[in-house]
Structure formats: structure tokens, C-alpha cells
Amino acid sequence: xxxxDSIFQEVxxxxxxxxxxxxxxxxxxxxxxADVAIQQAxxxxxxxxxxxxxxxxxxxxxxxxxxTQTRLEDITQGIRNVAKLPSPLGRVxxxxxxxNGIHLRRISVPFGVIGVxxxxxxxxxxxxxxxxxxxxxxxxxxxxxxxxxSNRAIVEIIHQALESQGVNPHVVELLPPGHESAAALxxxxxxxxxxxxxxxxxxxxxxxxxxxxxxxxxxxxxxHTYFDEFGDLAKGRAIINNAKTRRVTVCNALDCVIVHQSRxxxxxxxxxxxxxxxxxxxxxxxxxxxxxxxxPAHLLEHAITESFGTExxxxxxxxKTVDSFEEALNHIRANGSKHSESIxxxxxxxxxxxxxxxDAACVYVNVSTAFTDxxxxxxxxxxxxxxxxxxxxxxMGLEExxxxxxxxxxxxxxxxx
Amino acid sequence: xxxxDSIFQEVxxxxxxxxxxxxxxxxxxxxxxADVAIQQAxxxxxxxxxxxxxxxxxxxxxxxxxxTQTRLEDITQGIRNVAKLPSPLGRVxxxxxxxNGIHLRRISVPFGVIGVxxxxxxxxxxxxxxxxxxxxxxxxxxxxxxxxxSNRAIVEIIHQALESQGVNPHVVELLPPGHESAAALxxxxxxxxxxxxxxxxxxxxxxxxxxxxxxxxxxxxxxHTYFDEFGDLAKGRAIINNAKTRRVTVCNALDCVIVHQSRxxxxxxxxxxxxxxxxxxxxxxxxxxxxxxxxPAHLLEHAITESFGTExxxxxxxxKTVDSFEEALNHIRANGSKHSESIxxxxxxxxxxxxxxxDAACVYVNVSTAFTDxxxxxxxxxxxxxxxxxxxxxxMGLEExxxxxxxxxxxxxxxxx
Numbered sequence: 078x079x080x081x082d083s084i085f086q087e088v089x090x091x092x093x094x095x096x097x098x099x100x101x102x103x104x105x106x107x108x109x110x111a112d113v114a115i116q117q118a119x120x121x122x123x124x125x126x127x128x129x130x131x132x133x134x135x136x137x138x139x140x141x142x143x144x145t146q147t148r149l150e151d152i153t154q155g156i157r158n159v160a161k162l163p164s165p166l167g168r169v170x171x172x173x174x175x176x177n178g179i180h181l182r183r184i185s186v187p188f189g190v191i192g193v194x195x196x197x198x199x200x201x202x203x204x205x206x207x208x209x210x211x212x213x214x215x216x217x218x219x220x221x222x223x224x225x226x227s228n229r230a231i232v233e234i235i236h237q238a239l240e241s242q243g244v245n246p247h248v249v250e251l252l253p254p255g256h257e258s259a260a261a262l263x264x265x266x267x268x269x270x271x272x273x274x275x276x277x278x279x280x281x282x283x284x285x286x287x288x289x290x291x292x293x294x295x296x297x298x299x300x301h302t303y304f305d306e307f308g309d310l311a312k313g314r315a316i317i318n319n320a321k322t323r324r325v326t327v328c329n330a331l332d333c334v335i336v337h338q339s340r341x342x343x344x345x346x347x348x349x350x351x352x353x354x355x356x357x358x359x360x361x362x363x364x365x366x367x368x369x370x371x372x373p374a375h376l377l378e379h380a381i382t383e384s385f386g387t388e389x390x391x392x393x394x395x396x397k398t399v400d401s402f403e404e405a406l407n408h409i410r411a412n413g414s415k416h417s418e419s420i421x422x423x424x425x426x427x428x429x430x431x432x433x434x435x436d437a438a439c440v441y442v443n444v445s446t447a448f449t450d451x452x453x454x455x456x457x458x459x460x461x462x463x464x465x466x467x468x469x470x471x472x473m474g475l476e477e478x479x480x481x482x483x484x485x486x487x488x489x490x491x492x493x494x
Numbered sequence: 495x496x497x498x499d500s501i502f503q504e505v506x507x508x509x510x511x512x513x514x515x516x517x518x519x520x521x522x523x524x525x526x527x528a529d530v531a532i533q534q535a536x537x538x539x540x541x542x543x544x545x546x547x548x549x550x551x552x553x554x555x556x557x558x559x560x561x562t563q564t565r566l567e568d569i570t571q572g573i574r575n576v577a578k579l580p581s582p583l584g585r586v587x588x589x590x591x592x593x594n595g596i597h598l599r600r601i602s603v604p605f606g607v608i609g610v611x612x613x614x615x616x617x618x619x620x621x622x623x624x625x626x627x628x629x630x631x632x633x634x635x636x637x638x639x640x641x642x643x644s645n646r647a648i649v650e651i652i653h654q655a656l657e658s659q660g661v662n663p664h665v666v667e668l669l670p671p672g673h674e675s676a677a678a679l680x681x682x683x684x685x686x687x688x689x690x691x692x693x694x695x696x697x698x699x700x701x702x703x704x705x706x707x708x709x710x711x712x713x714x715x716x717x718h719t720y721f722d723e724f725g726d727l728a729k730g731r732a733i734i735n736n737a738k739t740r741r742v743t744v745c746n747a748l749d750c751v752i753v754h755q756s757r758x759x760x761x762x763x764x765x766x767x768x769x770x771x772x773x774x775x776x777x778x779x780x781x782x783x784x785x786x787x788x789x790p791a792h793l794l795e796h797a798i799t800e801s802f803g804t805e806x807x808x809x810x811x812x813x814k815t816v817d818s819f820e821e822a823l824n825h826i827r828a829n830g831s832k833h834s835e836s837i838x839x840x841x842x843x844x845x846x847x848x849x850x851x852x853d854a855a856c857v858y859v860n861v862s863t864a865f866t867d868x869x870x871x872x873x874x875x876x877x878x879x880x881x882x883x884x885x886x887x888x889x890m891g892l893e894e895x896x897x898x899x900x901x902x903x904x905x906x907x908x909x910x911x
Contacts, residue, residue: 096851173872179861181871188883189853270883289702291709291884312906319908432901434513436606444596444904453909454598454900455590466605466687466897467708468885480883483871484849487861489729491736492870 081261084250085190085217085268091247092189092215098244100164106242107160107207111153113238114203114231118149124230125199128223138197142224152203155458159207162457165475166213179487185479187213188270192262193460194219194284196276199227206235206249208460212478215248217269219262221276222254263288271478275461278388293469295461298328298416299388300446303335303405303431305422310343312443313421318350319445320419326390328462329417329439329449333385333395335405336364341398345371348396352376356392359384363398386412402427406434413437416464417446417471438463438471498678501667502607502634502685508664509606509632515661517581523659524577524624528570530655531620531648535566541647542616545640555614559641569620572875576624579874582892583630596904602896604630605687609679610877611636611701613693616644623652623666625877629895632665634686636679638693639671680705688895692878695805710885712878715745715833716805717863720752720822720848725838727760729860733838735767736862743807745879746834746856746866750802750812752822753781758815762788765813769793773809776801780815803829819844823851830854833881834863834888855880855888 098106114121125144132139171183191214193205202218209216220228228251236246252258263272263284272292274284281296302320304313320331336344344367348358352373359380360368368377384395385408399405409418419441420431428442439449449471451459456474463469469477515523531538542561549556588600608631612618619635626633637645645668653663669675680689680701689709691701698713719737721730737748753761761784765775769790776797777785785794801812802825816822826835836858837848845859856866866888868876873891880886886894 093851093853175870175872179865186853285706291882293884309906315906315908323909428903432903434510436510436603437899439900439902442901442903443906444902445908447909448596448902448907453592455592465708467710470897471900480887482854483856483888484859485856485861485865486845486849486859489726489732489860490865491732491862492740492864 081252081258081265082268084252085265087247088190088215088217088250089268091245092187094245095210095215095248096187096213098213100166102242103164103210103213104160106210106239106244107156109242110203110207110235110238111156111160113234113241114149114153114156117234117237118146121149121227121230121234122146125227127226128199132223138223142197142199142227144199144227148200152200156203156207159211159458162211162475164211165479168476170481177490179485179490182484183481184484185476185481188478188480190215190217190269190271191478192217192219192265192269192272192290194259194262194272194274194276194280196221196280197223199224199231201275202228202231202251203235204458205460208458208475208478210248212475214478217250217252217262217265219252219258220254225254259283260287263290263292266290270480273461293461293463293467293473294465295463295473296328297388297414297464298330298449298462299332299386299412299414300329300417300419301333301335301409301413302331302419302421302446303409304337304340304347305402305405305420305424305427306337306339307424307427308337308340308421309423309443310346314347314350316419316421316443316445317347318354320447321351321356321394322354322392323445323447325392327447328388329446330390331394331446332387332389333397333412335397335399335408337402337405338363338398338400341367344368344396348372351394354392356394359393359395361396361398364396368396388414402430406431409435409437414464416462417441417449419444419446498669498675498682499685501669502682504664505607505632505634505667506685508662509604511662512627512632512665513604513630515630517583519659520581520627520630521577523627523656523661524573526659527620527624527652527655528573530651530658531566531570531573534651534654535563538566538644538647538651539563542644544643545616549640555640559614559616559644561616561644565617569617573620573624576628576875579628579892581628582896585893587898594907596902596907599901600898601901602893602898605895605897607632607634607686607688608895609634609636609682609686609689609707611676611679611689611691611693611697613638613697614640616641616648618692619645619648619668620652621875622877625875625892625895627665629892631895634667634669634679634682636669636675637671642671676700677704680707680709683707687897690878710878710880710890711882712880712890713745714805714831714881715747715866715879716749716803716829716831717746717834717836718750718752718826718830719748719836719838719863720826721754721757721764722819722822722837722839722841722844723754723756724841724844725754725757726840726860727763730838731764731767733836733860733862734764735771737836737864738768738773738811739771739809740862740864742809744864745805746863747807748811748863749804749806750814750829752814752816752825754819754822755780755815755817758784761785761813765789768811771809773811775811775813777813778815781813785813805831819847823848826852826854831881833879834858834866836861836863
């Protein structure tokens with residue numbers, strides 16, 4: 078077994094050096110990484126080709142894995158954009174002088190070392206590195222075996238840039254692919270301060286059940302859009318189409334339309350735009366009846382139990398009919414994953430109740446759930462979308478990968494009671 | 495095996511009812527609980543006596559377990575104080591209108607259900623309940639078997655008060671003592687949103703290694719005070735005495751004084767106040783030599799490896815001599831638990847470097863670590879002191895047991911790219 082402790086120790090030590098760099102220096106490093114990545118594009122693409130050669134081009138992963146000159150340019154533009162963002166460090170979150178004269182400040186600081194476990198997308202290596210270094214965090218990357226040659230080339234390039242900048246290269250390290258590395262990372266208590274798993278539900282559940290280091294779960298989104306009794310037809314139709322078909326493989330994509338029974342007669346119109354994307358609809362009895370003969374028969378199926386509470390990640394969608402607003406809330410509660418939920422309504426009271434009573438990271442009124450995204454929220458960048466409630470909820474940008482410490486300055490104060 | 499799922503389900507359902515109560519109603523409930531606790535004091539004390547009867551009065555736990563009329567009055571005063579605090583809910587953490595017109599707000603909301611695992615102190619049952627309900631959270635309590643009769647009486651009293659107020663009593667439930675309950679709670683994914691273990695290091699490690707629900711670790715504090723080359727003798731002497739002897743069983747108590755070698759000749763004066771509390775000193779070679787004949791021989795011992803990095807929770811303390819400021823930082827890094835660390839110095843540059851480079855929840859300059867406490871920090875109340883970096887660090891008050899959600903309101907916006 079490889080001794081990964083020595084890697085963790087080096088990264089931990091490097092995180093302390095990193096904490097001493099100012100934002101200006103960090104930005105220079107980011108720009109240097111972007112420059113070297115472009116200079117070394119032929120090398121990165123050559124290594125990427127080795128990974129691609131092992132995969133069938135018809136595999137849906139092939140496209141995610143593939144790098145091109147254009148994609149590399151987009152990626153390095155992303156790195157340059159991160160350099161332009163304000164530093165998330167040193168924000169004064171509280172500042173108070175207590176009656177006894179002690180000066181108390183709560184200040185944002187890096188976590189230290191962040192571990193990220195991901196699958197086949199090599200661009201994640203650049204993204205995670207740039208967000209981590211910008212927030213003063215060292216990082217340990219554990220990529221998928223399919224992308225290993227690409228990831229190794231990328232980290233090699235980053236190391237070159239770091240060395241040219243006189244920065245400890247161990248601020249980023251790549252672990253070998255495989256379960257053994259993942260297990261070591263999940264148990265690297267004392268070295269790694271936070272783990273973010275990105276990828277399939279299996280990966281995330283593996284992390285959740287095995288980690289002793291704190292984990293932020295990302296991922297699974299079972300998203301609903303409720304077309305209320307008071308919903309506007311034009312808005313609802315466009316929102317449902319956008320949330321379902323903009324990109325079907327993302328976690329904020331729509332999985333289930335809930336429709337108030339009073340609007341069943343308009344259901345064919347509500348879902349009419351989905352036909353052109355060949356969206357298969359799994360309709361409950363009432364919805365099926367409403368759609369029969371009005372939505373293409375080869376795209377219309379009867380819903381089964383598994384049609385609800387399922388993240389399709391495909392051109393597929395369920396429809397649930399409800400008799401009341403409360404029944405819609407109950408359906409979301411029972412089937413949602415607390416990610417993104419939307420209501421289509423012109424009734425202000427309904428809107429406010431929905432915002433208040435739905436327990437999800439992002440609750441929408443008359444807006445497509447496609448907006449659950451760090452960039453769309455104005456966070457500037459995103460390292461993942463948290464599906465838990467601890468620390469960060471929804472899109473996580475730079476601020477969300479910092480913690481804080483309390484600084485207390487005084488003049489000899491002791492506690493009397 | 496008891497079916498604890500049904501308890502978890504009831505608490506989860508009650509948490510939704512609780513989310514609909516406003517702050518005024520919650521405060522009425524808190525005052526009602528305080529009133530009923532006083533009215534029913536004889537019953538609580540009678541049940542507490544049953545627990546005490548099973549324990550040897552010389553056991554150090556006996557005193558923690560014991561309730562008296564005065565202690566109950568203090569506890570209910572604490573509950574009344576929580577009612578006076580501002581609500582931590584509904585705080586607007588971000589509020590922005592995006593260029594496309596969507597109105598985005600980030601608002602503090604309850605976690606939902608918080609599980610707290612603790613040991614022999616029955617007052618914790620009242621404290622946890624009052625902080626949880628004030629922050630809109632239902633709670634599941636898992637107390638120690640030693641305090642079970644007391645805890646059952648307390649929760650019974652709380653249920654009476656809740657019923658009299660027309661509030662779903664399942665907003666607080668007590669699990670039977672024992673590992674089986676703890677294990678069920680740690681795995682109550684979907685029902686419990688957060689677990690806070692309070693107590694021994696064993697308990698906390700058990701939670702950390704077994705939980706699938708997110709955990710905030712509290713507890714172990716291995717705390718240092720570094721008497722710098724430029725430290726003021728009078729300040730340092732008072733701070734060291736206060737940090738060590740104010741209460742030895744608390745997590746912010748001093749465990750190790752680090753002394754710059756240039757100040758060794760003053761070491762007898764620096765620790766002189768500890769003699770009257772019979773503090774046993776485990777001194778390294780240089781410190782031993784400096785203290786020999788000047789600190790009582792029966793209280794002075796040679797440090798061994800285990801003297802450092804140990805949380806004594808007793809009238810015991812180690813002394814480490816260093817040749818430089820950097821060596822002091824290294825000693826803290828290698829031996830501290832990232833809880834509370836203090837420097838005694840009149841040198842501003844040293845002070846600022848210490849604040850910046852020490853990785854701990856609370857970093858002090860010329861102040862006793864005894865101040866690491868929610869009340870002392872002005873948080874109004876405290877549910878525990880986090881020793882991790884995720885979500886909350888250091889003393890946790892009401893704000894720290896809330897999460898947030900994003901509310902997004904619009905007028906039919908869809909995402910184009």
C-alpha cells in the first residue's frame with residue numbers, strides 16, 4: 078500500500094505556506110497557471126488522448142472526458158476570472174469590544190486542506206485548484222481512473238507554474254485513482270479539513286458512510302415545479318420547458334411537474350413545448366387522461382411508483398396531479414431531495430407560503446430551477462452545489478470554502494466568574 | 495429493538511409545525527416551560543434523587559448530576575434569558591436583484607431536527623430544548639443512563655408546558671439511554687439534520703466514526719499560553735493563573751505554558767500564583783531547572799512525552815521551553831487541539847503573527863483563554879463549543895444552530911445559456 082500519509086503531510090505543510098501569501102500573489106499564481114496551461118496545451122491534449130483511447134467514443138463519459146484547444150482556452154479563461162474575484166479571506170464577520178475591554182473579531186480564514194473526490198471530468202482539476210488556492214486552501218485531488226493521464230498532466234503543469242512563482246508545489250496533489258486513495262482521503266483526520274465529493278450518488282453515499290473527515294455532500298437533485306391553481310400558463314410553459322430541457326444531465330433539471338387538478342384541462346398546453354425535445358412523460362392517471370391524444374402517444378406513459386422521487390438526468394419527466402396546495406407540499410416533502418423547487422403562481426399568499434414551507438436549498442417563485450448555479454447567483458464561481466444543511470446550502474462559491482476564527486485582543490483581562 | 499423510527503418521524507413532523515410559529519409564540523412557550531419547571535420542582539427533584547441514589551456521592555459525576563431548588567431556579571432563569579434574545583431566524587444574509595430581474599435572498603432558517611447526545615448533566619436537557627426551540631429546531635435528546643430518571647421527568651414537564659400552549663409536544667423527545675439509541679440517532683438520515691455530541695472525547699469520537707448524519711464535534715481543548723520574549727510579567731502571571739485554575743474541568747482550561755528561554759529566570763514568578771491552588775507542574779528540563787527550589791517540590795515533576803498534547807481537566811499543567819517564537823508556533827501546531835491559544839506579548843508584530851498563524855477557533859493576545867464561552871463572547875447563550883471548522887467554530891450560540899435557504903422570486907425568467 079502506498080503511503081499516502083506522506084502526501085497528506087506535505088500538503089498540510091504547504092497549506093501553512095499558502096496562508097501567508099497575499100491576494101495579489103495568489104492572483105499572479107493563477108495567471109501563471111493559466112499561461113502555462115496554454116503553453117503546454119499540446120502536452121495536456123496528448124495525455125488526454127491516451128485516456129480517450131481507452132474509452133468507446135459512444136460512451137456518454139467520452140465527451141465529458143475530452144479536452145480540446147477550445148475547451149482548454151475556456152478553462153484558462155475561468156482561471157483568469159477567478160483571479161479577478163475579490164478574496165474571500167480576511168472578511169470581518171463580527172467586530173465588537175466587550176464591556177471588559179476585550180476586542181473580539183470573527184474573521185474568515187481558509188479551511189486548510191480540502192479534499193475533492195470526482196469522476197471523469199479533467200476540467201474539475203483546474204477548477205478545484207483555482208478556487209482552493211484563491212481561498213487560501215491547499216487541495217488533495219482524487220480523480221477517476223478514466224481521466225488519470227489527463228489529471229496527472231494537469232497537476233504537473235500546475236506544479237510547473239507554482240515552482241516558477243516560488244510557491245510550494247504541494248499546495249495541490251493528485252492521489253492515484255482507486256478506492257484505496259478515496260478511503261485514505263476520507264480518513265485523513267488531522268491532515269484534511271473538509272472533503273467535497275462530486276459526482277454520482279454512489280460516490281457521494283460512499284463518502285458519507287466512510288468519512289471521518291467532515292464532508293459536504295453535493296449532487297443529487299430531485300426537482301419539482303408545481304403549477305398552481307393560480308399559475309400563469311405562458312410563464313409556466315416556458316419555465317417547465319427550460320427547467321427540463323436546457324440540460325438534462327444537471328442536478329437542477331426538472332424531474333416532476335405537479336399540477337393542480339383545476340388546471341388539468343390546460344395540461345396539454347403546459348407541457349406542449351416538451352414534445353420538440355422528445356421528452357417522455359410518466360403521467361399519473363388524471364394527467365394521462367388529460368394528455369391522451371394531445372401529447373404524442375410514443376412519448377406518453379403511465380407513471381409507476383418509481384416515476385416519483387427519481388432523478389432522471391434524461392429527457393424524461395413525471396407528472397403528479399394534486400387536489401390542493403397542501404398536497405403539492407406533501408408530495409415535494411416526500412419525494413424531493415431538498416435541492417431546487419419551484420412554484421408557478423400569481424397568488425402572492427401561495428408564493429409566500431411556498432417560500433416559507435418548502436425545505437430546500439433553493440426555493441423559486443415563477444423562475445426556472447435552471448438558475449441554481451453559482452455563476453447565476455452572482456457568486457462568481459462554483460465548486461459544487463451542497464445538498465446538506467451544514468455550513469453551506471445550494472451553490473458554493475469562494476466564501477463557502479472558507480471558515481472563520483475568533484481573534485481576541487486585550488490588555489491582561491482575566492475571567493472573574 | 496425499540497422502533498425509534500416512529501419517534502424520529504414524529505419529531506420531524508413536529509419540526510414542520512414549529513417552523514410556522516413566530517418568535518412571540520416561541521417566547522411564550524419558553525416562559526411557560528420555565529413556569530412549569532418551577533411549579534413541578536418537587537417532582538423533578540424527587541426523580542433526580544432516584545438517579546443520585548444509584549451513585550456514590552464521592553463520584554465526581556454526582557455533583558454534575560445533582561439538581562437542587564437553587565439550581566432549578568438558575569436553569570429556569572437561563573430559559574427566561576433565552577426568551578429575551580433576538581430570534582436567529584429570518585435574518586437576511588444576502589439580498590440582491592440580478593441583472594435578469596430575479597430577486598435573490600439568502601435567509602436564515604432552522605435546521606429542522608437537531609440530535610444532541612450528552613452524558614450525566616440533566617440541566618443540558620433544559621438548555622438544549624430552549625436553544626433549539628428558540629432557533630425553530632425540534633430536538634431529539636439522548637442523555638446518559640445515570641441521569642435517565644431526571645431527564646425523563648424534565649422532558650415530561652416540558653411536554654406538559656407545550657401541551658398547555660397548544661404546541662406539538664413532539665418538538666422534543668428523549669431517547670432511552672444506551673448505545674442502541676445513540677447508534678439509531680447517528681444514522682437517522684432523513685429525520686435528523688444535525689447531531690451535536692457533548693461530553694467525553696470517547697463519546698465524540700464514537701459519533702465521528704459512526705454518524706451518517708452531519709455532526710458538529712465539540713469538546714476536547716488542549717490549550718496553550720505562550721509567554722513570549724516580550725511578555726509582561728504581571729499580565730502573564732494573572733492570565734496563566736486564571737486560565738489554569740478558574741475551573742479546571744472546562745475545555746478552555748490551560749494545559750501547557752510555553753515559555754521563551756530568555757524569560758526562564760522569571761518563570762518562578764510567572765507561575766507563582768499556581769502554588770496556592772496546588773497545581774502540579776510537569777516541567778521540561780530547562781523549566782525544571784528554573785523552578786527547582788522556587789516552586790514547591792511536591793508539586794514539581796519532570797515532564798514526560800505524555801505531558802504535552804494532553805488535556806488535563808485537573809490541577810495539572812505542563813511547561814515547555816522554546817528558543818524562538820517559531821518553535822512556540824510549532825509546539826502549538828503539534829500539540830494543540832485548535833480550540834483556544836493565547837500569547838502574552840507586548841510586541842505588536844509578534845501579536846499579529848500569532849493571530850494570523852495559529853490555526854485555532856479562538857486566538858488570544860494578552861487575554862485568558864477562560865473567555866472561550868458563548869456568554870463571554872456576547873452570543874447570549876451557548877449550545878457547545880465547536881472544535882471543527884465546518885459550519886461553526888468555537889462557541890456556538892443561536893445563530894450557529896440555524897442554516898439558510900435561498901429564496902428566488904421572478905416573473906417567468908428562464909435560463910438562456
